[in-house]
Amino acid sequence: SAVISQKPSRDICQRGTSLTIQCQVDSQVTMMFWYRQQPGQSLTLIATANQGSEATYESGFVIDKFPISRPNLTFSTLTVSNMSPEDSSIYLCSVEGGTTASYNEQFFGPGTRLTVL
Amino acid sequence: DAKTTQPPSMDCAEGRAANLPCNHSTISGNEYVYWYRQIHSQGPQYIIHGLKNNETNEMASLIITEDRKSSTLILPHATLRDTAVYYCIVRVSSSGNTPLVFGKGTRLSVIA
Numbered sequence: 001s002a003v004i005s006q007k008p009s010r011d012i013c014q015r016g017t018s019l020t021i022q023c024q025v026d027s028q029v030t031m032m033f034w035y036r037q038q039p040g041q042s043l044t045l046i047a048t049a050n051q052g053s054e055a056t057y058e059s060g061f062v063i064d065k066f067p068i069s070r071p072n073l074t075f076s077t078l079t080v081s082n083m084s085p086e087d088s089s090i091y092l093c094s095v096e097g098g099t100t101a102s103y104n105e106q107f108f109g110p111g112t113r114l115t116v117l
Numbered sequence: 118d119a120k121t122t123q124p125p126s127m128d129c130a131e132g133r134a135a136n137l138p139c140n141h142s143t144i145s146g147n148e149y150v151y152w153y154r155q156i157h158s159q160g161p162q163y164i165i166h167g168l169k170n171n172e173t174n175e176m177a178s179l180i181i182t183e184d185r186k187s188s189t190l191i192l193p194h195a196t197l198r199d200t201a202v203y204y205c206i207v208r209v210s211s212s213g214n215t216p217l218v219f220g221k222g223t224r225l226s227v228i229a
Contacts, residue, residue, distance in 0.1 A: 004160075033216045042204070043161065043219040092160050094216070106217050108160030
């Protein structure tokens with residue numbers, strides 16, 4: 001299985017500022033995914049990040065607002081730019097399992113709880 | 118839009134079997150049925166998946182109807198720690214490249 005850590009675990013930010021969330025995986029993975037979970041809601045996919053290429057964004061999410069970096073096979077960052085209270089959510093990093101046993105599993109980090117005032 | 122329909126909430130007595138239904142009437146022949154759950158304040162956790170045959174692992178059993186238009190996740194002996202939101206998801210591939218798309222899920226409350 002893949003073990004995922006995220007930093008920070010939570011933060012409270014002022015509107016208009018930006019926050020960069022880090023995602024670290026304990027094994028090399030090809031695909032990394034970023035999700036948002038608004039209060040009381042289900043998870044929504046923001047983008048898919050492959051190492052060495054531009055991230056692919058889902059409808060309703062744009063690179064200027066959520067720039068993503070993927071410098072290597074174990075690490076990615078998501079930045080939430082020019083934040084507003086509507087960006088208050090939990091942001092989760094996810095990867096596809098890389099071993100045969102977990103070939104079909106998608107693993108999730110613990111999430112970053114963001115509150116924008 | 119999610120391709121599955123689940124009841125928004127269910128209750129189950131502790132120690133009894135929890136049977137969570139899911140409708141996926143538009144499922145394609147190459148789509149798998151996945152179940153994940155999300156315990157409060159944690160990331161989602163994989164439970165089980167299947168294509169057409171019933172599946173069982175240490176956590177649960179998955180029963181898929183013969184026409185594949187619906188399925189049931191069974192937790193044989195529910196405990197308080199099984200209280201969570203359960204997501205039924207259909208996905209084309211059994212491998213990477215197709216991220217999970219979550220619907221609203223079923224909020225299961227296990228009651229002592």
